[in-house]
Amino acid sequence: MAEAGASSERLRYVEYSGRSRAGEPDVGRGLAGTMIAVGLGVAAVAFAGRYAFQLWKPLEQVISETAKKISTSSLSSYYKGGFEQKMSRREASLILGISPSASKAKIRTAHRRIMILNHPDKGGSPYLAAKINEAKDLLESSTKN
Amino acid sequence: MSAYSIRFAPLSAAESRVAGISLQEAKQILNVSSLAPEEIQKNYEHLFKVNDKSLGGSFYVQSKVLRAKERLDEELRIQAQSQKEEEQKPEI
Numbered sequence: 188m189a190e191a192g193a194s195s196e197r198l199r200y201v202e203y204s205g206r207s208r209a210g211e212p213d214v215g216r217g218l219a220g221t222m223i224a225v226g227l228g229v230a231a232v233a234f235a236g237r238y239a240f241q242l243w244k245p246l247e248q249v250i251s252e253t254a255k256k257i258s259t260s261s262l263s264s265y266y267k268g269g270f271e272q273k274m275s276r277r278e279a280s281l282i283l284g285i286s287p288s289a290s291k292a293k294i295r296t297a298h299r300r301i302m303i304l305n306h307p308d309k310g311g312s313p314y315l316a317a318k319i320n321e322a323k324d325l326l327e328s329s330t331k332n
Numbered sequence: 333m334s335a336y337s338i339r340f341a342p343l344s345a346a347e348s349r350v351a352g353i354s355l356q357e358a359k360q361i362l363n364v365s366s367l368a369p370e371e372i373q374k375n376y377e378h379l380f381k382v383n384d385k386s387l388g389g390s391f392y393v394q395s396k397v398l399r400a401k402e403r404l405d406e407e408l409r410i411q412a413q414s415q416k417e418e419e420q421k422p423e424i
Contacts, residue, residue, distance in 0.1 A: 266395035268352025281392035312363035
């Protein structure tokens with residue numbers, strides 16, 4: 188018991204003193220290296236900041252455009268690409284905004300709602316209307332409820 | 333593929349997909365026959381608005397409307413670019 192206590196005390200001593208010991212030469216070197224790296228980092232940021240001030244005007248536009256892109260892409264994350272070549276059940280459920288396992292009643296309600304919004308007679312696109320109808324047909328034919 | 337087509341920016345055929353959507357599908361989605369900017373903008377704004385998720389619309393459909401608009405914008409940009417190159421070509 189006493190031995191264990193003494194040896195753990197010795198280990199603690201090595202930790203706190205920070206002095207290099209035989210078999211552990213990295214402790215001191217590591218600390219110095221880290222400080223140099225931090226100092227260089229601060230210097231780099233300072234230089235970059237100084238140049239940024241000099242080139243502020245053109246940068247400002249780039250920054251605002253990037254900010255706009257980031258905000259719209261991360262907050263809204265619109266789906267990418269066009270429609271699938273052959274409509275899947277997954278896509279059909281996304282088009283109608285319902286779960287793929289929705290009941291027939293829910294499918295019909297969702298279809299009516301989306302179709303009213305996208306009706307070709309009210310300025311909607313015939314292509315989109317066809318896709319919405321296709322989505323409804325696909326889900327209705329494959330649902331069990 | 334000839335060296336000529338590799339060197340210059342590709343003029344997109346109606347079927348070629350850029351960012352996963354073809355020019356033809358983009359035109360169909362926005363219900364435009366030509367690449368008239370005013371018509372594109374008008375149809376886009378209407379379709380984007382009616383499919384607003386907070387108003388009961390489909391976010392998926394709204395996304396496709398957005399991607400179609402982006403594709404048509406890209407097509408217009410490519411056309412303007414190639415037109416500029418045409419004008420800069422030396423007369424023979």
